Amino acid sequence: MTTQTQRVISRDTTSEELNSDYKWGFTIDIEEEAFPKGLSEDVVRLISAKKNEPEWMLEWRLKAYRFWSRQTYTEPTWANVEFPPIDYQDIHYYAAPKSADDGPKSLDEVDPEVLEAFSKLGIPLEEQARLAGVAVDAVLDSVSVATTYQEQLEKAGVIFCSMSEAIQNHPDLVQKYLGSVVPYADNFYATLNSAVFSDGSFAYIPPGVRCPIELMTYFRINQADSGQFERTLIVADEGSYVSYLEGCTAPMRKSTQLHAAVVELVAMEGAEIKYSTLQNWYPGDKDGQGGVYNFVTKRGKCAGADSKISWTQVETGSAITWKYPSVILQGDNSVGEFYSVALVNNWQQADTGTKMIHVGKNTRSTIVAKGISAGQGQQTYRGLVKINPSANGAKNFTQCDSLLVGDQCGAHTVPYIEVKNPTAQMEHEATTSKVSDDQLFNLQQRGVGVEDAHFMIINGFCRGIFQELPFEFAMEASQLLKVSLEGTVG
Amino acid sequence: MTQTIDTYPHYAAAYAAQADEELPTLRRLRTRGWDAFQNLGLPTARRGNEPWKYTNAAPIAREVFAFGHDLRAADVGLTLADLRAAAPWRDDWRTLVMVDGVFAPALSDGIAAAQSGGLTIAPLPDALDAGGAVLGSLAAPEDDGFTALNTAFMRDGAVISIPAGADAGVVNVVYLTTGREQPRVTYPRTLIDAAANSRATVIETFVGPDDVRYLTNAVTEVKVGEGASVEHYRLLTEGMDAYHVGVSRVLQHKDSAFSSVSIARGAALGRNDFGVKLAGTGAECTLNGLYLTKGSQHIDNYINIDHAEPYGTSRMFYKGILDGRSRAVFGGNVTVRKDAQKTDAQQTDKNLLLSEYAEVDSKPSLLIYADDVKCGHGATAGHIDADTVFYMRSRGLDLSTASRILIHAFASEIIDTVALEPLREYLDEQFQSAIPDANLSLSFGGRQ
Structure with missing residues (x-):
């Protein structure tokens, strides 16, 4: 029996150490599940059956699968990223939930290099254990914390559970909203996700409720x-409010290379959703070997008037990022925001940005994107601002700044601006520069070392975005940036 | 390959019907162009085709155009007065006129192949000695279907070849299409070869009658030698039913300067594909443009600057005024290659939407592979500012005067960059005589 736990790696991990088990797709216990590689209608049926899903869910999955399997339906090629073609028939589309017994029994069994990476990031001991895949029942504190929070949520009437549970326990809500923002035929990866999605989070905030805590997948330990x-x-x-935090700062090595996730947000009248992401998945080694392909479709709909959706992301991981968290501003006076810090180092590639689709009157959107390129990294900001004829008085402000660290990297800005209403006002500005020699000189003259001076300047460059993050997250993000940039200067 | 020919049988027939070309340079280029076209076809596929994302070339590809071989300009009966009404014209400029794609000596003035000191300003077939080597080297037919067709049917055009250190003065090139034999296609070709430290000012005007369907498929190649300076103007005033696809390719050597102002107001469907490569250190490039659209016009400016060497400076500044149900597209790309350190590039696109049905699609992109650079870009779109109008009205100006002043001021930012004074005056006059009315109710509370 092969054992495969969620491992944590540092950026210095060599490809030899990883390649042994780093292949396309899931590494599952085949003996136990006997689930074949590849995708077919039968596989989709099997996934649905394994999860004991109702008929309508299976039908939806099949619809997506049939759409996906059409010959003419192909991967998008417009993004400024390069990777070898993916063999979709060489992937396992179902994995049994991992057994806790496979993991290390205590922190003593975890690679010391990994622990060093954790301490650099200032991650608490309990969390270190969880991230390193130490069997959960060994980390009692976390469990009790999670349980406390669940009680608090229940009292407020907030539903927060895994998608599988939601399909079983709240089918009416799932059926009503699933695919209402990202339809199954949206794009190649979203369609694939619709057919075979494994699990995820579901949250419903009832009218007028301000969610008492910031929702984190962290609290659903068993579905980490x-x-x-x-x-x-x-x-x-x-009229409700929720802040949702996704990801964590630890250098997480996912057990698979291709990640095609879908996130849908729906904000009704007067509601506000704040969605923050820290993504630090395995970016591949220094030679560009391996690393996660993060092909994600994230979209929110401001369905009601006066609603607001705000995306904040700090993206430092993954070999390739293809991600455009978007907002459809349908309700009048609704607000969409996108704040992003994306960092590419070594051979990472990122093509990321946002889409703001203005439909309702007096809708407003703000885009602030900061890109940092180092090593041989290539980074593209690609963003669409679309102002439909109905969006009277719509306003958009976009600012994209890129910072280049080293002369082998690239920073690209590709905005798409489509204006069909003359009363709309839209402004876009962007700059690209390197870390200013004058600023560096000034800091060094005052006794700051060259590396620290770089970090200070880069941190200042991202400050505006970090301020959008919840406090603890912001501290971690800043630390993460520092760790990710190590060795790029000096 | 055969598929391309099946899709475009009329082009195949026209190519087969072309008289055997006696000049070997032309014969070679035409074959090269046709071979390339067979591979490329026209850019009608939209999916994944970023350069043509917002412009549909299918109407052009569908239409069957006549390509007259035997027409002589003299038969048309055009006079100098007609020309002066259609295009900028001055006594002290050298003027080269092509009517329906063929050189018209009676309308041209001050031209000669290989004048004293080696200056050549001549129609293309007479100037192949001077220009043959550069033709097709900057605008490669293999890059683009329209360029391939232009090369395959290359017949006439203007060659301006300036020897080292010389000054060619002002050269006025007019490509005029008449309403004869429609729908007709012409393939204008302009070549400017400025040797080291030379100077030239070149105006290219594309003009034709309204209510006539025709296609102008133009290619311009400009080589700016070391330390040379070329001032270029491109006036697009085709008829309101016409199609125009223009491809301009500029290659700049060390310490050269190239400036261009492009004014687009004509053509039902017009595309200005302008590409500049800064292939020597310290080169400077300024590309300015103004597009004015009304009715159901569609004007696409696809402007590329490629910084391949260090210490380059580029400025790209385009502005649009959109009225009616028209649509304007701005696709601007600034690429800074790995070696092009110390590049300073700015890119701006500003749009004024006068009507509630107009649409602008702007895509100003920066692709930067070097770190020690200063690059920025900006884009805006909006209506006339209500506060400014209020201010002017409070000082006694009526609405329509206020809007005229504001629209004129918006356009002047580009027109004022025309260094050639008589041309600047001509363009300003032309603009002022046709300032569109702004629907000012839009400034005050939106559409009713």
Whole structure:
């Protein structure tokens, strides 16, 4: 029996150490499940059956699968990223939930290099154990914390559970909203996700409720790694508020290379959703070997008037990122925001940005994207601002700044601006520069070392975005940036 | 390959019907162009085709155009007065006129192949000695289907070849299409070869009658030698039913300067594909443009600057005024290659939407592979500012005067960059005579 736990790696891990088990797709216990590689209608039926899903869910999956399997339906090629073609028939589309017994029994069994990476990031001991895959029942504190929070949520009437549970326990809500923002035929990866999605988070905030805590997948310990095709759905009913945190700062090595997740947000009248992401998955080694392909479709719909959706992301991981968290501003006076820090180092590639689709009157959107390129990294900001004829008085402000560290990297800005209403105002500005020699000189003259001076300047460059993050997250993000940039200067 | 020919049988027939070309340079280029076209076809596929994302070339590809071989300009009966009404014209400029794609000596003035000191300003077939080597080297037919067709049917055009250190003065090139034999296609070709430290000012005007369907498939190649300076103007004033696809390719050597102002107001469907490569250190490039669209016009500016060497400076500044149900597209790309350190590049696109049905699609992109650079870009779109109008009205100006002043001021930012004074005056006059009315109710509370 092969054992495969969620491992944590540092950036210095060599490809030899990883390649032995680093292949396309899931590494599952084949003996136990006897689930074949590849995708077919039978596989989709099997996934649905394994999860004991109702008929309508299976039908939806099959519809997506049939659409996906059409010959003319191909991967998007417009992104500024390069990778060898993916063999979709060489992937396992179902993995049994991991057994806790496979993991290390205590922190003493974990690679010391990994622990060093954790301490650099300032991650608490209990969390270190969880991240390193130490069997959960060994980390009692976390469990009790999670349980306390669950009680608090229940009292407020907030539903927060895994997608599988939601399909069983709240089918009406799932059926109503699943695919309402990202339809199954949206794009190649979203369609694939719709057919085979494994699990994910579901949250529903009832009318007028301000969610008492910031929702984190962290609190659903047993579903910590819900697989490569995650599906998340958050519905904020009238006048409610929720802040959702995704990911963590630890250098997480996912057990699979291709990740095609879908996140859907729905904000009803007067509701507000704040979605923050820290993504630090395995970026591949220094030679560009391996690393996660993060092909994610994230979209929110401001369905009601005066609603607001805000995306904040700090992206430092993954070999390739293809991700455009978007907002459809349908309700009048609704607000969409996108704040992003993306960092590429070594051979990482990122093509990321946002889409703001203005439909309702007096809708407003703000885009602030900061890109940092180092090593041989290539980074593209690609963003669409579309102002439909109905969007009277719509306003958009976009600012994209890129910082280049080293002369082998690239920073690209590709905005798409489509204006069909003359009363709309849209402004876009972007700059690209390197770390200023004058600023470096100034800091060094005051006794700051060259590496620290770089970090200070880069941190200042991202400050505006970090301020959008919840406090603890912001501290971690800043630390993460520092760790990710190590060795690029000096 | 055969598939391309099946899709475009009329082009195949026209190519087969072309008289055997006696000049070997032309014969070679035409074959090269046709071979390339057979591979490329026209850019009608939209999916994944970023350069043509917002412009549909299918109407052009569908239409069957006549390509007259035997027409002589003299038969048309055009006079100098007609020309002066259609295009900028001055006594002290050298003027080269092509009517329906063929050189018209009676309308041209001050031209000669290989004048004293080696200056050549001549129609293309007479100037192949001077220009043959550069033709097809900057605008490669293999890069683009329209360029391939232009090369395959290359017949006439203007060659301006300036020897080292010489000054060619102002050369006025007019490509005029008449309403004869429609729908007709012409393939204008302009070549400017400025040797080291030479100077030239070149105006290219594309003009034709309204209510006539025709296609102008133009290619311009400009080589700016070391330390040379070329000032270029491109006036697009085709008829309101016409199609125009223009491809301009500029290659700049060390310490050269190239500036261009492009004014687009004509053509039902017009595309200005302008590409500049800064292939020597310290080169400077300024590309300015103004597009004015009304009715159901569609004007696409696809402007590329490629910084291949260090210490280059580029400025790209385009502005649009959109009225009616028209649509304007701005696709601007600035690429800074790995070696092009110390590049300073700015890119701006500003749009004024006068009507509630107009649409602008702007895509100003920066692709940067070097670190020690200063690059920025900006784009805006909006209506006339209500506060400014209010201010002007409070000082006694009526609405329509206020809007005229504001629209004129918006356009002047580009027109004022025309260094050639008589041309600047001509363009300003032309603009002022046709300032569209702004629907000012839009400034005050939106559409009703």
